[in-house]
Amino acid sequence: KAGVTQTPRYLIKTRGQQVTLSCSPISGHRSVSWYQQTPGQGLQFLFEYFSETQRNKGNFPGRFSGRQFSNSRSEMNVSTLELGDSALYLCASSLGNGNTIYFGEGSWLTVV
């Protein structure tokens, strides 16, 4: 079956702009989680959605937000972009409740 699909794969934005990233989970998976990976901070958990509800949230400012649709697809949005938001943004899906998570290939965001 198809894996986790993230779009776009690469994008460049200017400081102050906003960006929306999309994630389509593996069919049947209801949990979608988002992560940020940077050389300085490593891998960090952003938030998790399950059945359209945000279940958990990491320690990120309110500029980072997300949502999940009824078909389990998810989007994350970053507003008022800062240079430090340049990162690989990873989405993962799972059946939820402690099951194995499967990652997409990520979206590489560069803020200039």
Next chain:
Amino acid sequence: GIQVEQSPPDLILQEGANSTLRCNFSDSVNNLQWFHQNPWGQLINLFYIPSGTKQNGRLSATTVATERYSLLYISSSQTTDSGVYFCAVTNNNDMRFGAGTRLTVKP
């Protein structure tokens, strides 16, 4: 929050050698996973192992939850094993990653 420490941070091996990667965590966990990140950034799940031992081909993992550590064993390493290995633990829905072990396998 829970602290996760991985060791060693870097490891260089000759092809065919064996290795052991360690993940220590500071509190009890609901689950623990090992991932391999290839040079293109793709993270692949290796093991979901909150406790006990599992094996998959040349790789195996053991988690001793009572002593708060997990080990990933790689036997007969191949150049394709190169990349970064992360462990990730979850405690009460709080998920934390270790900083990773960067493995380089030389031919």
